[in-house]
Each structure stands twice: as C-alpha cells, then as structure tokens.
Amino acid sequence: MHTEKLISEIKRKQSFLCIGLDVDLSKIPTHLLKLASPIFEFNKAIIDATHHLCVAYKPNIAFYEAYGQEGWDALKLTIDYLNSNYPEIFTIADAKRGDIGNTSRMYAKAFFEDLGFDSITTAPYMGKDSIEPFLEFENKHTILLALTSNPGAFDFQTIKSKEKPLYQSVLQTSKSWKNSKNLMYVVGATKAEYFKAIRAIVPNSFLLVPGVGAQGGSLEDVCAYGLNSDVGLLVNSSRGIIYASNATDFAEQAAQKAENLQQQMKAILSKKLNANLI
Amino acid sequence: MHTEKLISEIKRKQSFLCIGLDVDLSKIPTHLLKLASPIFEFNKAIIDATHHLCVAYKPNIAFYEAYGQEGWDALKLTIDYLNSNYPEIFTIADAKRGDIGNTSRMYAKAFFEDLGFDSITTAPYMGKDSIEPFLEFENKHTILLALTSNPGAFDFQTIKSKEKPLYQSVLQTSKSWKNSKNLMYVVGATKAEYFKAIRAIVPNSFLLVPGVGAQGGSLEDVCAYGLNSDVGLLVNSSRGIIYASNATDFAEQAAQKAENLQQQMKAILSKKLNANLI
Numbered sequence: 001m002h003t004e005k006l007i008s009e010i011k012r013k014q015s016f017l018c019i020g021l022d023v024d025l026s027k028i029p030t031h032l033l034k035l036a037s038p039i040f041e042f043n044k045a046i047i048d049a050t051h052h053l054c055v056a057y058k059p060n061i062a063f064y065e066a067y068g069q070e071g072w073d074a075l076k077l078t079i080d081y082l083n084s085n086y087p088e089i090f091t092i093a094d095a096k097r098g099d100i101g102n103t104s105r106m107y108a109k110a111f112f113e114d115l116g117f118d119s120i121t122t123a124p125y126m127g128k129d130s131i132e133p134f135l136e137f138e139n140k141h142t143i144l145l146a147l148t149s150n151p152g153a154f155d156f157q158t159i160k161s162k163e164k165p166l167y168q169s170v171l172q173t174s175k176s177w178k179n180s181k182n183l184m185y186v187v188g189a190t191k192a193e194y195f196k197a198i199r200a201i202v203p204n205s206f207l208l209v210p211g212v213g214a215q216g217g218s219l220e221d222v223c224a225y226g227l228n229s230d231v232g233l234l235v236n237s238s239r240g241i242i243y244a245s246n247a248t249d250f251a252e253q254a255a256q257k258a259e260n261l262q263q264q265m266k267a268i269l270s271k272k273l274n275a276n277l278i
Numbered sequence: 279m280h281t282e283k284l285i286s287e288i289k290r291k292q293s294f295l296c297i298g299l300d301v302d303l304s305k306i307p308t309h310l311l312k313l314a315s316p317i318f319e320f321n322k323a324i325i326d327a328t329h330h331l332c333v334a335y336k337p338n339i340a341f342y343e344a345y346g347q348e349g350w351d352a353l354k355l356t357i358d359y360l361n362s363n364y365p366e367i368f369t370i371a372d373a374k375r376g377d378i379g380n381t382s383r384m385y386a387k388a389f390f391e392d393l394g395f396d397s398i399t400t401a402p403y404m405g406k407d408s409i410e411p412f413l414e415f416e417n418k419h420t421i422l423l424a425l426t427s428n429p430g431a432f433d434f435q436t437i438k439s440k441e442k443p444l445y446q447s448v449l450q451t452s453k454s455w456k457n458s459k460n461l462m463y464v465v466g467a468t469k470a471e472y473f474k475a476i477r478a479i480v481p482n483s484f485l486l487v488p489g490v491g492a493q494g495g496s497l498e499d500v501c502a503y504g505l506n507s508d509v510g511l512l513v514n515s516s517r518g519i520i521y522a523s524n525a526t527d528f529a530e531q532a533a534q535k536a537e538n539l540q541q542q543m544k545a546i547l548s549k550k551l552n553a554n555l556i
Binding site (some may be wrong): 023024060062063064065067068069072073094096097098099100101102103104107109110111114117123124125126127128129130131145148149150151152153154155156157159160161166169171173184210215233 | 300302312329338340341343344345346350353354372374375376377378379380381382384385387388389392393401402403404405406407408409423426427428429430431432433434437438439444447448451488493
C-alpha cells in the first residue's frame with residue numbers, strides 16, 4: 001500500500017487505530033473451538049465487526065507459529081481474507097525479523113510476496129544489510145524497532161554514547177539506508193516523553209505505537225508529541241480489544257472497545273484539524 | 279539437551295561442526311523437485327550423509343517460512359527426523375526472535391515444545407524480559423546475538439559507551455538474567471580479533487560461530503581465542519557444505535566438505551588435548 005493511501009484512509013475513517021490479532025486459543029470463546037480453523041474464525045469475526053473503526057490489523061506472528069501448521073494456515077487465511085475483502089486496510093506482520101542479507105531477503109519474500117502483507121516489523125541489531133533487503137520492495141513498509149514498550153527497553157535501547165542513546169542512533173543511522181522512505185518505526189506508548197526527541201529525528205515517518213491499553217500507555221500523551229501533519233501514527237491495541245469478552249458476543253464487544261478508541265482519536269484529530277495542524 | 283551431553287558428543291566425534299540447513303529450492307538438485315517434500319528429502323539426504331561428522335544442525339527458519347505451509351511442513355518433518363533418528367544431535371532453530379514477554383513465551387513454546395528444538399537464536403534489542411521467557415525451559419538453550427558476522431554488525435553492535443561497545447554490554451548484562459546458565463551467544467567468525475574480549479566476559483559459555491566459509495571467516499583464528507576447556511564452540515557452515523554439488527551425488531559431496539572441516543577441527547582439538555588445554 002502506498003503511504004498516501006494509508007494517510008487518506010486515516011483521514012476518511014478519523015482513526016489511526018491498529019488492532020493486534022494476537023490469538024491465543026485459551027482465551028477465545030469456546031464455541032469457536034469446534035470449527036475447522038478457530039483462529040481464523042475468531043479473526044474473521046473481529047475483522048468484520050471492527051474494520052470500519054481501524055486502519056490496520058497486526059497479526060503477531062508468534063501466536064500463529066505457536067500452533068504450528070494449523071497456526072500458519074490460520075495466518076494465511078486471515079491475510080487472504082483481509083486482502084480480498086478489505087483491501088483498504090494496512091496489514092502489519094508483527095514478526096520482529098532481521099538477519100544477514102540473504103536470510104532477510106527470504107523473510108521479505110515470505111511476508112511481502114507469499115503472504116502479501118503491506119509491512120513487517122524488524123529488529124535493528126544486525127544493522128544496515130539486515131534491513132535493506134526488506135526496503136527494496138515497492139509500496140511495502142519496514143517498521144524498525146526504535147524504542148519498545150517493554151521494561152527491557154531500558155537494557156540497551158537507552159544506553160548513551162556521546163550523549164545519544166542507542167535508539168536515537170538507530171533512528172538517525174537508518175535514515176541513510178537505501179530506500180529508507182519505506183521505513184516506519186516502532187515506538188512504545190509507555191514512553192510518551194521520548195516522542196519529542198524522536199520526532200526531531202524522524203518528523204515525517206509513521207510510528208507504530210504499541211503499549212496503549214494492557215501495557216498502560218496513554219493515547220493523549222502519545223498524540224501530544226507524536227502526531228504530525230500526515231497524522232503519522234498507528235496506535236495499536238491488541239488484548240484490550242480482541243479479548244473484551246469471551247462469550248458469543250465477543251465481536252460486538254471488541255467493536256465497542258475499538259469504537260471507544262476511534263472516538264478518542266476522532267476528537268484528537270478534530271482539535272488538530274481546527275487548529276490547522278493536519 | 280543438557281550441555282554436558284553436547285560437550286561429550288563434541289569430544290566423541292572430535293568435531294564442533296554445526297551444519298546450516300538453509301534450503302533454497304532454486305539451488306537443490308532438480309531430481310528432488312519431483313518428490314512430495316523436496317526440502318525435507320534434501321535435508322534427510324544431507325543429514326544421513328553428514329551426521330557422524332557434526333554435532334549440530336541449524337535450520338534457518340527464514341528459508342522455511344519463505345515457502346509458506348510447504349516450508350513449515352518441511353521444517354517439522356526435518357526436526358522430527360532428527361529427534362527420532364539422531365537424538366544425540368544438538369538442534370538449533372536459527373530464528374533470531376525476541377519480543378515482549380507474552381510474545382517471546384509463544385515463540386519459546388513454538389520452537390522448544392511444538393517443534394522440539396534444543397535451542398533458538400534470539401535478538402537482544404528488547405532486553406531482559408524479551409529473553410527470559412526462553413530461559414525458563416530446562417535443558418533448552420537460548421543463543422543470543424552478540425557480535426554478528428555481517429557488515430551491518432558495525433552499525434550498532436560496536437557503538438561505544440563508556441569505553442564499552444554495545445555487544446559487550448549485551449554479554450555482560452545478559453549474565454544477570456534469570457536462568458542465564460541456559461544462554462549461549464552468536465559471535466561471527468569474521469570478527470576473530472574480538473574473541474579475546476568476548477571470552478573475558480563469557481569464559482564458559484558456548485559460542486555459535488557463523489561466517490566460516492561463504493562469509494570468509496577462518497577456523498584457525500576463531501579457535502585461537504574462542505576455544506575453552508569444554509571446547510565451547512559450535513562452528514557453523516551452511517552454503518559451503520550443503521551446496522557443494524547440485525548433482526545426484528550432492529549428499530556425498532556435502533559429506534566430503536563436512537569431513538574436511540571435521541578433520542581440521544580434530545587436528546586443532548588434538549593439539550589442545552596434547553597441551554592439556556581441554
């Protein structure tokens with residue numbers, strides 16, 4: 001998907017919500033377990049109930065790999081369903097991949113070509129030649145981990161060298177990589193106070209923001225510093241939406257939670273629009 | 279597998295060779311393409327021909343994911359074949375995973391429990407709580423990226439802070455993580471001059487060493503500083519062994535390449551043994 005299309009969908013829907021599809025068989029309604037592919041049926045119901053409230057879905061690949069071939073089948077069914085029925089939706093393979101060049105090329109092929117995702121999350125530790133193979137794909141996006149939402153983020157990402165923490169080196173250095181226009185960045189909502197410094201380095205890039213909801217991040221704080229004139233944010237919620245209920249009304253309850261967030265986003269966007277900021 | 283068992287196998291076989299199973303359908307002998315699972319048939323032939331010369335196999339997960347469900351099937355068939363027929367072999371899922379805690383737990387479940395690998399490679403960027411879920415598994419090993427073999431390694435891994443490069447912080451910090459006895463580390467063979475500093479921080483840990491062969495690293499250089507009294511090295515070669523030939527004799531040719539490396543390892547081990555160093 002072209003970035004322009006993503007931006008126009010955000011404006012049309014008044015939402016920059018991304019819904020994480022982290023499907024755990026122990027948490028989904030038990031009536032689905034009798035069906036041929038419970039994971040896909042769960043996703044399908046969630047997607048049908050929420051697609052008008054969000055602009056992106058983010059299956060977390062670990063949750064599919066944990067179920068082996070059955071999980072992989074469900075992932076394929078899910079992405080095919082999204083691409084066939086809701087082509088206006090931006091799809092994110094949350095995979096945190098990154099390896100030597102020829103291996104990253106295989107991951108890019110797997111997620112961009114074979115599965116048909118619009119984007120993938122990647123880890124920066126192995127540097128330039130581990131990410132550039134992903135960036136070669138036209139209209140595909142590579143979402144690089146910058147500052148993550150978990151406690152361990154402070155182990156290495158904030159180590160300072162010459163007054164600059166590592167995550168800032170990651171942001172700065174990645175801008176020099178070939179096809180860096182295809183980069184977006186993961187920045188955790190639990191670290192809203194860092195957004196100002198991050199926006200100083202990557203003012204125009206999209207930021208994928210996990211950590212709102214279950215992990216405790218605040219939407220208002222993230223928007224205060226993170227929004228740019230293209231909106232430039234995709235705020236993800238996974239557990240807070242998809243596990244709103246595990247009864248037969250789970251999809252409606254999920255839609256309710258998604259709508260709560262979408263309404264907050266709409267209010268924030270209206271304020272910005274009125275102030276001519278977007 | 280218990281580390282003691284790995285060490286005794288290394289001593290018995292006089293080999294610390296790991297063979298990378300990075301199977302690319304465009305590179306394997308064409309007569310295999312007619313079979314039901316060409317990737318598995320290729321792996322099976324390579325394993326049958328080389329298992330007495332090496333102590334570990336390392337399927338590179340990207341190469342399996344690139345073939346979707348067919349690839350995932352082949353991976354499952356391969357690990358099942360190894361576990362059933364060669365239980366003395368140490369198996370490594372080269373996956374470079376790492377995510378927030380509940381997600382890393384799903385990856386650990388996928389690779390340790392469902393697939394049954396002895397170990398997995400992981401990326402440190404997200405810190406402690408992204409790795410500890412892997413370390414909880416008894417007799418399973420987590421091989422953390424420290425200093426990798428690719429050019430991009432110098433983008434971030436060698437950034438210095440208070441005179442200490444990042445990869446040394448990764449080594450040092452990871453030792454404080456819970457169950458850190460289950461850690462091993464990836465250290466590229468292309469960086470042999472760094473082994474001395476690395477051994478000063480992790481004298482007793484096993485190091486998985488890619489980069490010998492296709493990437494240009496030297497076995498002698500790696501052994502000069504990397505060997506410890508338990509041997510403590512697993513040296514990987516992938517393309518240099520498995521693609522020695524793409525004719526019908528591919529497995530014999532692979533065995534020949536593996537034997538060349540094993541003989542070099544045996545000579546190095548004998549010298550150390552004679553000097554009472556192992």
